[in-house]
Amino acid sequence: MSLDWQAAWQALVGHPLFGFALTLCAYQLSLALYEKTRWVVLQPVLLSIILVIASLWALGIGFDEYRASSELLTLLLGPTTVALAVPLYLNLRRIRQLFWPVLLTLVCGGVAATVFGVGLGWMLGAEEGVLRSMAAKSATTPIAMLVTEQIGGIAALAAVFVMVTGVLGGIFGPELLRLLGVTHPAAVGMALGINAHAVGTSRALGEGEECGAFSALAMSLTGACIALFLPLAAALIS
Known part of the structure; x- marks a missing residue:
């Protein structure tokens, strides 16, 4: 590679928006592959994560450098979340008609997701710090990290649990619900929103507008409830 090519390559990799462009390209490629094949192993979020990690490793780019060049994605999270209100x-009107079933599903599903997750970790012999980090796994990443710090867990570990929960829920959730005979759009959306948060909501929007609406509702209310009640529950248990 000549000196000019080296300089151009270094300028490209060192560009302030390189991380943003890399992430966007990885996701668009993953989405195109998934829509063409419909293979669950090519779930866009999971595949894009793998592609980004592989690219950073191959290019020798550290995480701090990548995070600095992808901050625009963080800024866009706010408008993206607000857009879920559409x-x-x-x-x-449909949500109002199903108010009481939605409320009951939210309470039972949110409590079950937290208790079963922590209970499984306890049965497998996980340490207390890991259990506290696992408790908020059904909330979106920002909420989960903040709540985990409040209850004495490890914020970075909580982010990993959130990511794993969302990806697995997005991949297997709809198919598992269909196998169980759950086909109502509201029920599918609530299940995905409570258990798989943002990734599940993205998958629910692909299933239909009504399904996506109930998933967005469940994700928002579950995150709010976890932020309000999980620190209180942790304090009472301690």
Whole structure:
């Protein structure tokens, strides 16, 4: 590689938006492959994570450098979250009709997701710090990390649990629900939103507008409930 090519390559890799462009390209490629094949192993979020990690390793780029060049993604999370209000508004009448079933599902599903996750970790002999980090796995990453710090867990580990929960829920959730005979859009959306948060909501939007609306509702309310009640529950148990 000539000196000019080396300089151009270094300028490209060192560009302030290189991490943003890399992540966007990886996700678009993953999404195109998934839509063409419909293979669950090519779930876009999971595949894009693998592609980004492999690219950073091959290019010798550290995590701090990547994070600095992908901060625009963090800034876009706010508008993206607000945009989820659109399917909620379009299906507001339907949500009002199912208010009590939605409330019951939210309470039972949120408590079960937290208790079963922590209980499984306890049965497998996980340490207390790991159990505290696992408790908020059904919330989105920012909420889970903040709540985990409040209850004495490890924020970075909580982010990993959130990612694993979301990816597995997005991959296997809809198929598992169909095998169990759950086909109602509201029920599928609530299940994905409570258990697989943002990734599940993305998958639910692909299943249909009503399914995506209920998933967005479940994800939002589950995150709010975890932020409010999990620190209180942890304090009472301690």
